[in-house]
Amino acid sequence: MREPLGRRIAKWVLATLIVVSTMLPLAWMIIAGFKGKNEVLRTPFQFFPDVWIWENYIQILGDAAFMQAMIITFIGAVLFTALSLTVNSFAAYAFARLDFRGKSLWWAYCITPMFVPGMAILLTSFVVVSNLGMLNTLAVLIIPGAASAAQMFFIRQFYLNTPVAIEEAALIDGASRWKIFWTIFLPQSQGPFVVVGVGSFLAFWNAYVWPILTIQDPQLQQIMQYLANFRSDRGNEWGLLMAGSALAALPTILLVLIFQRYIVNGVRLAGMK
Amino acid sequence: MTMSPQLTTHGATQRIVLESGEPERKGRRRREKVKVARHLMDNRTAYLMIAPMVILLGIFVFWPLVYSFYLSTFEISFYTDPEFVGLQFYRYVLEDPKFWHAIWIGAQYAIYVVPIMLVIAFLIASFIRTVGIKLAGLLKTTVYIPTVVSAVVASIIFVFMYRSDGGIVNWLLSFVGLGPYAFLSNPDLALPAISVPGIWLAFGITTLIMLAGMYDIPESYYEAAQLEGANYFQRTFYITIPLMKNVLLYLLVTATIGALQQFELPLIMTGGGPTNATMTPNLFIFNTFKDPTPYATSFSLTAALILFFVLGTVSVLIFKLINSDKAIDG
Numbered sequence: 001m002r003e004p005l006g007r008r009i010a011k012w013v014l015a016t017l018i019v020v021s022t023m024l025p026l027a028w029m030i031i032a033g034f035k036g037k038n039e040v041l042r043t044p045f046q047f048f049p050d051v052w053i054w055e056n057y058i059q060i061l062g063d064a065a066f067m068q069a070m071i072i073t074f075i076g077a078v079l080f081t082a083l084s085l086t087v088n089s090f091a092a093y094a095f096a097r098l099d100f101r102g103k104s105l106w107w108a109y110c111i112t113p114m115f116v117p118g119m120a121i122l123l124t125s126f127v128v129v130s131n132l133g134m135l136n137t138l139a140v141l142i143i144p145g146a147a148s149a150a151q152m153f154f155i156r157q158f159y160l161n162t163p164v165a166i167e168e169a170a171l172i173d174g175a176s177r178w179k180i181f182w183t184i185f186l187p188q189s190q191g192p193f194v195v196v197g198v199g200s201f202l203a204f205w206n207a208y209v210w211p212i213l214t215i216q217d218p219q220l221q222q223i224m225q226y227l228a229n230f231r232s233d234r235g236n237e238w239g240l241l242m243a244g245s246a247l248a249a250l251p252t253i254l255l256v257l258i259f260q261r262y263i264v265n266g267v268r269l270a271g272m273k
Numbered sequence: 274m275t276m277s278p279q280l281t282t283h284g285a286t287q288r289i290v291l292e293s294g295e296p297e298r299k300g301r302r303r304r305e306k307v308k309v310a311r312h313l314m315d316n317r318t319a320y321l322m323i324a325p326m327v328i329l330l331g332i333f334v335f336w337p338l339v340y341s342f343y344l345s346t347f348e349i350s351f352y353t354d355p356e357f358v359g360l361q362f363y364r365y366v367l368e369d370p371k372f373w374h375a376i377w378i379g380a381q382y383a384i385y386v387v388p389i390m391l392v393i394a395f396l397i398a399s400f401i402r403t404v405g406i407k408l409a410g411l412l413k414t415t416v417y418i419p420t421v422v423s424a425v426v427a428s429i430i431f432v433f434m435y436r437s438d439g440g441i442v443n444w445l446l447s448f449v450g451l452g453p454y455a456f457l458s459n460p461d462l463a464l465p466a467i468s469v470p471g472i473w474l475a476f477g478i479t480t481l482i483m484l485a486g487m488y489d490i491p492e493s494y495y496e497a498a499q500l501e502g503a504n505y506f507q508r509t510f511y512i513t514i515p516l517m518k519n520v521l522l523y524l525l526v527t528a529t530i531g532a533l534q535q536f537e538l539p540l541i542m543t544g545g546g547p548t549n550a551t552m553t554p555n556l557f558i559f560n561t562f563k564d565p566t567p568y569a570t571s572f573s574l575t576a577a578l579i580l581f582f583v584l585g586t587v588s589v590l591i592f593k594l595i596n597s598d599k600a601i602d603g
Contacts, residue, residue, distance in 0.1 A: 015412060019412070022418070025427070041436070043438050099315060099319075119577045122577070124336075124341045152326065177318040228429075238439075252421040264413045
């Protein structure tokens with residue numbers, strides 16, 4: 001039975017309204033990137049430019065510091081994602097499938113950081129990394145945040161629900177725990193790995209405060225640092241800044257679009273009403 | 274809140290916790306079975322597998338945390354050795370009007386952001402539940418996109434949108450005969466203005482969590498209600514809201530805790546001004562960190578720890594409540 005026409009139209013109107021108002025800031029950023037210097041701040045206001053120009057996008061892509069920041073942040077984000085997936089999935093597997101002495105104690109230890117707000121340890125974390133000589137290295141961005149209680153927790157939930165039968169068969173065949181992890185658990189982990197992997201990548205890509213504290217070397221400048229500096233140093237070049245912001249937001253939006261199947265449907269509440 | 278990547282996941286954390294209710298208990302039961310079936314313990318393998326995590330958390334979370342506590346009880350100065358002062362700094366912080374002003378700003382920000390965001394998310398989620406699968410997919414992806422935009426990019430976009438010349442917000446307001454306003458330099462408007470990107474960044478994930486909660490409600494309840502002639506509002510207030518009590522409570526608390534910790538938006542958009550009208554607690558603490566006077570370090574650390582006690586306790590309590598059996602029967 002089809003819905004009445006009026007209702008269907010009302011639904012499409014409402015849906016369009018939601019899409020337009022959600023996307024307005026992003027659309028506005030992209031369009032402003034296509035405006036020339038004399039159009040971008042023009043009064044009276046005009047939504048679309050008279051002349052669409054590519055100049056801002058071409059110019060910001062030709063800016064060596066911008067490209068350097070994009071590339072170094074991308075490399076850092078990939079390394080960070082790989083490291084955090086490794087560290088967190090190992091621990092997740094141990095807590096989900098192995099019995100060992102002191103397990104509940106270690107569990108409490110590994111899960112407590114979920115309740116520690118960043119601000120409470122920001123300054124002393126800075127002191128720790130500077131004592132370790134990590135300032136102005138890519139390592140200071142990658143290593144301190146790699147172990148994540150939340151991500152470990154998420155992967156563990158998934159491993160808890162994996163059936164035991166295959167694992168026990170493999171154990172009887174004499175497979176080691178490592179072999180079971182590599183051959184049985186890892187190949188099945190695509191779903192949760194995509195969700196937490198994308199989360200790690202985004203966290204690294206979007207990070208701002210930690211980089212401004214620990215990175216002064218312009219060679220290692222992170223993309224969000226670059227944008228914030230651009231805004232305070234060359235704040236009146238709005239067209240260029242919007243083009244740069246659009247390009248800097250692009251990888252994160254692409255990630256969502258590519259993995260939307262996993263991420264958007266990954267939000268599920270089991271057993272809560 | 275984005276600091277080190279570790280800290281950034283804090284928001285996401287809460288979402289994941291939510292997804293854990295049922296499997297947690299099932300898992301526990303199953304694990305006990307495994308224990309009986311298997312006779313060897315896996316101590317060595319297990320320790321090797323948790324070692325990287327345990328070591329990293331030790332160095333980059335627990336040590337800084339202990340160190341923060343230690344420093345909060347000492348007065349540090351460049352000229353003399355650190356002097357033990359007990360809980361004196363806690364008293365200083367609690368007696369400082371600037372600290373309470375920041376708390377008040379944080380509370381106001383939470384009042385602007387949380388209710389509006391929850392209502393918007395609830396309405397959008399209710400709508401998505403009624404549309405076809407294709408349109409629902411499109412809408413879910415669309416509302417999720419702002420969630421992945423960084424606070425820095427959002428700040429830059431909204432600063433541009435709020436401009437009094439060439440800004441789109443003032444242009445839109447001119448159609449209803451208002452403005453132009455200098456949003457970010459007016460003490461009365463700056464905090465509400467900052468709340469808008471705050472809502473925009475967070476409503477998407479909230480919508481998806483609510484939607485997941487709504488999908489869990491059996492369709493038959495609504496069909497029965499509709500047969501009885503219940504309208505949308507009756508269905509919402511007598512079916513949806515009572516059955517989603519836990520999800521809503523959870524979202525309310527986590528959104529409030531998140532809002533109270535907001536500081537990247539004011540840091541980039543206004544720097545806490547004008548006249549401290551957007552000086553949120555974490556921005557206040559962050560700015561005091563950078564103050565070179567000797568007291569400042571211990572003072573700001575202590576303020577951060579006080580917030581940690583309060584917010585950490587609330588998080589733990591909520592986590593327990595949500596995961597306890599008591600909360601499920603609602």
